[in-house]
Amino acid sequence: MSKIYVSTPYLPPLDELVPYMQDIWDSRMLTNNGKFHRQLERELAGFLGVSCVSLFANGTLALIAALKCLAIKGEVITTPFSFAATANAIVQAGLKPVFADVDSYYGNLDPKKIEKAITPDTAAIMPVHVYGHPCDVEGIDAIAKKYSLKVIYDAAHAFGARYKGRSLLSFGDISAVSFHATKSFNTFEGGALICRSPEIKRRIDSYKAFGIQDDGDIYQAGTNAKLNEFQAALGLLQLKHFDRILNERRALTMLYHQHLDGIEGISCISQKEEEAYNYAYFPIFVDEKVFGTGRKGLAALLFAQDIVAREYFYPLISDFDFYKKLYPHNENGFPAARSLSEKVLCLPLYPGLAKSDVQRICAIISEAKR
Numbered sequence: 001m002s003k004i005y006v007s008t009p010y011l012p013p014l015d016e017l018v019p020y021m022q023d024i025w026d027s028r029m030l031t032n033n034g035k036f037h038r039q040l041e042r043e044l045a046g047f048l049g050v051s052c053v054s055l056f057a058n059g060t061l062a063l064i065a066a067l068k069c070l071a072i073k074g075e076v077i078t079t080p081f082s083f084a085a086t087a088n089a090i091v092q093a094g095l096k097p098v099f100a101d102v103d104s105y106y107g108n109l110d111p112k113k114i115e116k117a118i119t120p121d122t123a124a125i126m127p128v129h130v131y132g133h134p135c136d137v138e139g140i141d142a143i144a145k146k147y148s149l150k151v152i153y154d155a156a157h158a159f160g161a162r163y164k165g166r167s168l169l170s171f172g173d174i175s176a177v178s179f180h181a182t183k184s185f186n187t188f189e190g191g192a193l194i195c196r197s198p199e200i201k202r203r204i205d206s207y208k209a210f211g212i213q214d215d216g217d218i219y220q221a222g223t224n225a226k227l228n229e230f231q232a233a234l235g236l237l238q239l240k241h242f243d244r245i246l247n248e249r250r251a252l253t254m255l256y257h258q259h260l261d262g263i264e265g266i267s268c269i270s271q272k273e274e275e276a277y278n279y280a281y282f283p284i285f286v287d288e289k290v291f292g293t294g295r296k297g298l299a300a301l302l303f304a305q306d307i308v309a310r311e312y313f314y315p316l317i318s319d320f321d322f323y324k325k326l327y328p329h330n331e332n333g334f335p336a337a338r339s340l341s342e343k344v345l346c347l348p349l350y351p352g353l354a355k356s357d358v359q360r361i362c363a364i365i366s367e368a369k370r
Ligand SMILES: *Cc1c(COP(=O)(O)O)cnc(C)c1O
Pocket: 058, 059, 060, 061, 082, 083, 085, 086, 128, 154, 156, 157, 177, 178, 179, 180, 190, 191
């Protein structure tokens, strides 16, 4: 039996890709805002129901560009319970990340903790919709208004997620998504910024192409973070299959809930009533005191059966050497984030995962209860 990983990228049938490649080969248009690039920006805007989409080479460069294009200066409040790219992007943009704690259920930045972390140097908030579940967008919006802060969502997990009937990507000043191979919508590598005005989009589009503006002049030193035509074609193809993939992810998620909900010492995340979830991840939180077997032990039991579950996110970003040296006072901080991080195990979830495998995984987990 072959190994089951936490995620396996969806790939559209190869024969569907061939006509796109033929087009690229014929036109010799490989990059620089080509036909597929423009088409993907349009189709994504339509699919998501947002006004402005700017494609990027990856999600990290998109996050950096968002900070640069909103001319953020000073401190940016963010979460330690995320992938390192979130805080790294803030540092890469020449800014100072300030970590605040999360809520103890979804693992998203807690507005009350954000407010406590505000200083005269705070310029922006960078929350993460962890696992694709919506942050308290209203709470964060209220704080942003009260203190005149910009909000840039790291929405790397949130593609296709909706909240109160709106794309989750439409909240805040800018949202950044990732199209990395491990994400629920992929272009091998890639990403996008979703913003609210054509004027900001023009600034973003110029920034990702060296800072060159429509008149050919350069007013801001930009970078090169363009998505190429091959990747844009992958995105167009992937989009055709997204709804079917989402249904498959939903069915597998329901099966996990059916078998795992109610096991003492294992908690799963339920959706908010107002959210239409994208079923991007299936994290469980193992309370060793109640369950008997710890998170590490459970991961080892699964691994022995060729099932690779991941401690995602562990450790906290603030516990990585670079950030610990920067902020030694954070040691032992963020009790809610720390507790989630020490309990979490993301179980395999991807289109093509067999229902029988989900059942097998759940059986291993329920047998591990002591
Ligand atoms: C994947 C991810 C990123 C980075 O996206 P890339 O496209 O890989 O650069 C940023 N933040 C979070 C939370 C992620 O999971």
